[in-house]
Amino acid sequence: MLRIQNVEVIYSDVILVLKGVGLEVPANRIVALLGANGAGKTTTLKAISGVLRTELGEVTDGSIEFEGTRIDGMNPEEIVRLGVVQVMEGRRLFEHLTVEENLLVGAYLRKDKEGILRDLEKAHGYFPRLKDLGRRTSGYLSGGERQMLVMGRALMADPKTMLLDEPSMGLSPIMVKEIFRVIQTINEQEGVSILLVEQNARIALGISERAYVMENGRIVLDGPSEKLIENADIKEFYLGLSDKGKRRSYRDVKHYRRRKRWLG
Amino acid sequence: MNELVQLIVLGLMEGGLYAMVAAAIVLVFKSTHVVSLAHGQLMAFGALAFWFVLVKLDMPVPVAVILALAFSAMLGWTTERFAMRPLIGQPLFAAFLTTFAVFLMMDGIFQLMLKGESVSFAAHLPKGNVMMMGVSLPITQLVSFGSCLVLFLGLALFFRYTKVGLGMRATAEDHQLAQSTGITVRSIFSHIWVLSAVVATIGGVSLANVMDIYYPLPYLGIKGLIVALVGGLESLTGALLAGLLLGILENVSAGYLDPVVGGGVKEVAAYVLLLLVLLIKPYGLLGLVRIERI
Ligand SMILES: Nc1ncnc2c1ncn2[C@@H]1O[C@H](COP(=O)(O)OP(=O)(O)OP(=O)(O)O)[C@@H](O)[C@H]1O
Numbered sequence A: 001m002l003r004i005q006n007v008e009v010i011y012s013d014v015i016l017v018l019k020g021v022g023l024e025v026p027a028n029r030i031v032a033l034l035g036a037n038g039a040g041k042t043t044t045l046k047a048i049s050g051v052l053r054t055e056l057g058e059v060t061d062g063s064i065e066f067e068g069t070r071i072d073g074m075n076p077e078e079i080v081r082l083g084v085v086q087v088m089e090g091r092r093l094f095e096h097l098t099v100e101e102n103l104l105v106g107a108y109l110r111k112d113k114e115g116i117l118r119d120l121e122k123a124h125g126y127f128p129r130l131k132d133l134g135r136r137t138s139g140y141l142s143g144g145e146r147q148m149l150v151m152g153r154a155l156m157a158d159p160k161t162m163l164l165d166e167p168s169m170g171l172s173p174i175m176v177k178e179i180f181r182v183i184q185t186i187n188e189q190e191g192v193s194i195l196l197v198e199q200n201a202r203i204a205l206g207i208s209e210r211a212y213v214m215e216n217g218r219i220v221l222d223g224p225s226e227k228l229i230e231n232a233d234i235k236e237f238y239l240g241l242s243d244k245g246k247r248r249s250y251r252d253v254k255h256y257r258r259r260k261r262w263l264g
Numbered sequence B: 001m002n003e004l005v006q007l008i009v010l011g012l013m014e015g016g017l018y019a020m021v022a023a024a025i026v027l028v029f030k031s032t033h034v035v036s037l038a039h040g041q042l043m044a045f046g047a048l049a050f051w052f053v054l055v056k057l058d059m060p061v062p063v064a065v066i067l068a069l070a071f072s073a074m075l076g077w078t079t080e081r082f083a084m085r086p087l088i089g090q091p092l093f094a095a096f097l098t099t100f101a102v103f104l105m106m107d108g109i110f111q112l113m114l115k116g117e118s119v120s121f122a123a124h125l126p127k128g129n130v131m132m133m134g135v136s137l138p139i140t141q142l143v144s145f146g147s148c149l150v151l152f153l154g155l156a157l158f159f160r161y162t163k164v165g166l167g168m169r170a171t172a173e174d175h176q177l178a179q180s181t182g183i184t185v186r187s188i189f190s191h192i193w194v195l196s197a198v199v200a201t202i203g204g205v206s207l208a209n210v211m212d213i214y215y216p217l218p219y220l221g222i223k224g225l226i227v228a229l230v231g232g233l234e235s236l237t238g239a240l241l242a243g244l245l246l247g248i249l250e251n252v253s254a255g256y257l258d259p260v261v262g263g264g265v266k267e268v269a270a271y272v273l274l275l276l277v278l279l280i281k282p283y284g285l286l287g288l289v290r291i292e293r294i
């Protein structure tokens, strides 16, 4: 179980970005985190994985716990060792390394040679394309292949929890479907819990059990995903549907944002 | 004709020496993005340590090699731990200036220890000449060139086949991403300084094998930096190519032009090469090619 309570994050000592965020990711579950651009979703993931400090960001209040251990303040490699692995936004690869080398970097902390080989097989099982591309320089991969590679790399760490940042960004609908199918399979077969940050609310709510909506550094809405799908605001803001099932103009959406801000 | 061959071969050998010093600088730059001036001193101190064990303590060559390398590893570790690490997260320019400060400080110690004298260990190593390709070559040069080739081969294998090598290459590409995959970037920095100090020492000992250890030795680090720049700062192959190129250029140009202009050509050849290469290829001969998909 990953539990975040009342977390506040400040960049460069002055920029307050998270203003008391709380959420929970129970073991073996998929939890979605939605929100507009700049709401602080990526910052939340970075606070969990500990890479915030390389950007002069700091958790200044609240706590982050994984399986009962406080992890805020730990180094990123210690957090990976505990089993929490972030797949960063934008599908960042080690572009000059081959596909296989990228996968092996994912297992950098591990010493069990056999386990690593087994997990390499497993990653190839989830993404057969990666096996064919093994010796290819990864910088030349397509967007879909990159997404497979970054997820395969995260699997190589033998994680208990994966933090996925916008896996669907810029992918074709078919590829999005495929990626989300694999996310679901990984969750079911490996028992890996997943915190999923997405702009594609429909598909994220479709596979998650619970969802949180973030705005301006705060959680403004949360609940079981099937309830949120029914929620009128979510419908308007993310799915672009009004009560009557019609598309609404951006002005109405803005109206929703103002209201939320005022309430929050 | 024979004279030209002689000049080229000697140039190659000398170029190998520059290449080793450049390699040490490239290693640090690739992983930490810091341009280091300190390596001229790391190289000179390594050579001095080798001389001390071999001549002063009168130990056999293998012992001197091992002790000198161990000493330089320690020196590299210390430099990283106490001079560079406190600057992680600060502007790279601050780190660059710190390497200059380290250079100056170590230069003081180096000159103090030598007291203006020059020392040499060549007398304790095999001497003589061998004929190769119709050119007469000093054994010392051949040994130095041999260590250069072995060193570059060793580095290539190290980066390709070891785990730490893989971690270093990953770190070289993206510090934050490397951290997020569980690599301890700090310890990679430390390893890389140790490795580069060892490489610099192998270069320094090889250099001191063909020239004496005296006050200008550390300043050959500047030449190493020029070679690294010509090669592209990020590429070991580039460092090797640029080193060999400079060695040949220096010797050939000096061989033909010195009688005409009255000497000194060797001293400027490096700077002319640097200017020319950077004019044509601003990122150096083998500067990192950004991967761009079309
Ligand atoms: N290193 C940083 N220094 C200062 N401010 C930052 C830094 N990183 C992010 N921010 C700011 O924090 C806010 C939240 O950014 P974050 O990347 O977490 O948003 P996000 O919800 O992931 O948005 P998107 O959907 O566009 O990815 C933004 O206003 C951003 O400008």
Ligand SMILES: [Mg+2]
Binding pocket: A041, A042, A043, A089, A165
């Ligand atoms: Mg984001």
